[in-house]
Amino acid sequence: MKHVPVLLNSVLRALGDIDGAHIIDATFGAGGYSRAFLDAGAYVTAFDRDPNVVADAEQLSMTYPNKFKFILRTFSHISELPGTYDAIVFDLGISSMQIDIAERGFSFRFNGPLDMRMSESGVSAAELISNSSIDDLARILRDFGDVKKATLLARIIKDAHPQTTFELRDLIHNPRDIAPVFQALRIAVNNEMGELTDALNSVPKLLNIGGKCICVTFQSIEDRIVKNTFRAWTTAPGDPRLPTTVLPQFTPIKTETPTDPEISENSRARSAHMRGVIKSY
Numbered sequence: 167m168k169h170v171p172v173l174l175n176s177v178l179r180a181l182g183d184i185d186g187a188h189i190i191d192a193t194f195g196a197g198g199y200s201r202a203f204l205d206a207g208a209y210v211t212a213f214d215r216d217p218n219v220v221a222d223a224e225q226l227s228m229t230y231p232n233k234f235k236f237i238l239r240t241f242s243h244i245s246e247l248p249g250t251y252d253a254i255v256f257d258l259g260i261s262s263m264q265i266d267i268a269e270r271g272f273s274f275r276f277n278g279p280l281d282m283r284m285s286e287s288g289v290s291a292a293e294l295i296s297n298s299s300i301d302d303l304a305r306i307l308r309d310f311g312d313v314k315k316a317t318l319l320a321r322i323i324k325d326a327h328p329q330t331t332f333e334l335r336d337l338i339h340n341p342r343d344i345a346p347v348f349q350a351l352r353i354a355v356n357n358e359m360g361e362l363t364d365a366l367n368s369v370p371k372l373l374n375i376g377g378k379c380i381c382v383t384f385q386s387i388e389d390r391i392v393k394n395t396f397r398a399w400t401t402a403p404g405d406p407r408l409p410t411t412v413l414p415q416f417t418p419i420k421t422e423t424p425t426d427p428e429i430s431e432n433s434r435a436r437s438a439h440m441r442g443v444i445k446s447y
């Protein structure tokens with residue numbers, strides 16, 4: 167199924183007039199955000215780590231020659247970009263294309279290899295389970311899935327060394343733990359929280375004055391990182407050499423969640439939050 171962009175209208179509203187602006191779309195996916203930014207007159211530099219999106223990205227660069235550039239890398243590499251930008255947008259997590267293809271191994275609804283690698287390279291979920299100690303695996307389940315009885319479950323999973331999504335799913339006796347276990351492994355396999363933290367650290371120096379950073383989050387762990395980072399930027403002075411009476415370097419943009427109609431049209435939107443900040447000096 168083609169990915170339906172979540173909270174796109176809220177993101178466009180938060181960005182305002184972007185005619186002629188240069189935007190980093192950190193998570194290209196099916197290109198829904200990038201296309202909307204280009205249609206509104208912006209220049210876009212887009213990142214995605216998934217080689218399966220390259221064909222869509224190439225098509226978009228044919229439609230918008232000289233206005234669209236795609237980089238097949240993880241978004242922590244935004245730190246290597248030259249220059250400064252008017253906006254940096256993150257639409258986090260995985261796309262419908264990734265979750266709906268059984269062979270990618272993200273979903274407990276389809277049987278496939280226990281893979282979960284967005285980049286299709288590196289250590290798969292099955293290998294991560296084999297390589298981790300019971301304690302490490304329990305920590306992953308607890309920290310990234312909030313799974314109760316994580317050590318017991320980690321031992322069961324380690325002993326069974328599952329190779330497919332259904333083999334893993336069938337080891338989890340409490341149905342309420344299934345989605346959290348899959349989420350926790352996916353976050354660990356893709357180092358999602360490390361990527362997000364590193365990328366956010368690069369944002370202040372990459373933004374022009376008046377530039378905006380917008381993040382759409384889908385689960386509480388990534389949402390907490392974004393919320394705490396933005397809170398720090400909007401409450402503390404940006405420059406530690408200045409007296410504490412100076413204003414913080416960023417001001418907040420109102421947080422938005424999807425409307426009921428958006429949720430009924432697109433169930434992926436259910437848990438989404440859009441958070442944003444503006445660089446004020």
Ligand SMILES: C[S@@+](CC[C@H](N)C(=O)[O-])C[C@H]1O[C@@H](n2cnc3c(N)ncnc32)[C@H](O)[C@@H]1O
Nearest residue numbers: 171193195196197198199214215240241257361
């Ligand atoms: C929710 S989808 C984005 C959908 C996109 N906004 C659209 O409208 O089609 C998230 C995308 O981000 C990519 N992604 C997730 N983490 C990434 C990272 N650390 N670096 C680069 N791409 C990442 C995934 O591969 C996926 O394609």
